[in-house]
Amino acid sequence: TCIRHFGPEQAKAAALCAAETQGEFITGFGMGGDESRGKPADFDYAFDMAREAELRLTAHAGEWCGAASVRDALRDLRVDRIGHGVHAINDPALVRSLAEDGVTLEVCPGSNIALGVYPSWQAHPIERLREAGVNITLSTDDPPFFHTSLNREYQWLADTFGWDEEIFTEVNRNAARAAFCDEDTRTQILSQLEPANA
Numbered sequence: 463t464c465i466r467h468f469g470p471e472q473a474k475a476a477a478l479c480a481a482e483t484q485g486e487f488i489t490g491f492g493m494g495g496d497e498s499r500g501k502p503a504d505f506d507y508a509f510d511m512a513r514e515a516e517l518r519l520t521a522h523a524g525e526w527c528g529a530a531s532v533r534d535a536l537r538d539l540r541v542d543r544i545g546h547g548v549h550a551i552n553d554p555a556l557v558r559s560l561a562e563d564g565v566t567l568e569v570c571p572g573s574n575i576a577l578g579v580y581p582s583w584q585a586h587p588i589e590r591l592r593e594a595g596v597n598i599t600l601s602t603d604d605p606p607f608f609h610t611s612l613n614r615e616y617q618w619l620a621d622t623f624g625w626d627e628e629i630f631t632e633v634n635r636n637a638a639r640a641a642f643c644d645e646d647t648r649t650q651i652l653s654q655l656e657p658a659n660a
Contacts, residue, residue: 464508466495466522473508481515490642492520494545497527503538518542518642520568525579529553536565543568543640548579550596551587561595566640572610572618573603583622592629599637600630631655 464473473493480491491512493505502521509519523535525546532550535541547567550556560567571586573579580586592598600619602610619625638651 463492463494464505466493466497466505467499468495470500470504470508473505474511477508477511480517481511484515484517488517490518490520492522492541492545493539494522497522497525497531501538502531502534506538509539509541513540520545520642522546524549524567525574529556532556532560542566542642546570546574548574548587548591551590557591557594557596561597564597566597566599566636567591568601569598570601570603572615573608576608576610583618586622588619589623589625592633597636597640598633599640600633 464476466473477491480488491509493509502523505521509521512519519539519541520543521535521539521541522545524532524544525548528549529552532544532547533553533556535544543566544550545568547560548569550560550567559565569588569591571580571583571588574586575581575583588598588600600612600615602608602612602615605611616625616630619630635652635655638648638655641648641651643651
């Protein structure tokens with residue numbers, strides 16, 4: 463993973479390291495950090511390098527900088543997944559495109575609320591994105607910093623939006639399908655999500 467606010471040259475170094483060590487334990491390349499520091503296109507060389515090494519790609523976008531940053535990351539970096547992406551909800555055409563193209567959003571509601579991206583669980587767009595057909599996954603971002611865990615995120619979503627076992631299973635299937643893993647591992651995970659009596 464490269465850190466956006468460290469700049470494109472550091473991103474190239476990180477991508478080179480990932481490309482040279484890719485294999486069983488290094489399967490993807492991503493970008494986190496301050497979305498306001500540089501446009502996605504500034505980092506296209508690093509992402510092209512990672513793509514040529516057959517690494518899967520993800521980038522943080524649409525957490526702080528709006529729906530346009532999601533569009534820019536998809537267009538300029540050609541990523542497989544978007545970290546956060548929640549401000550896509552402000553652009554109905556983008557939401558439709560995400561759903562139609564099967565782009566996965568790695569949604570971290572506890573982090574978004576702790577940082578003030580949204581004032582409350584009720585205001586968070588995760589349910590609206592899911593209802594619009596966007597492939598969402600549930601993530602914790604940085605659990606110690608945000609005083610959360612995946613169990614807490616599950617509980618908050620159940621309490622706030624009435625999510626039940628069926629919805630959580632759907633979200634976990636999305637995660638398995640979008641995981642940067644080999645097909646045998648993906649198949650094994652998906653089989654574990656099937657009902658016992660199926």
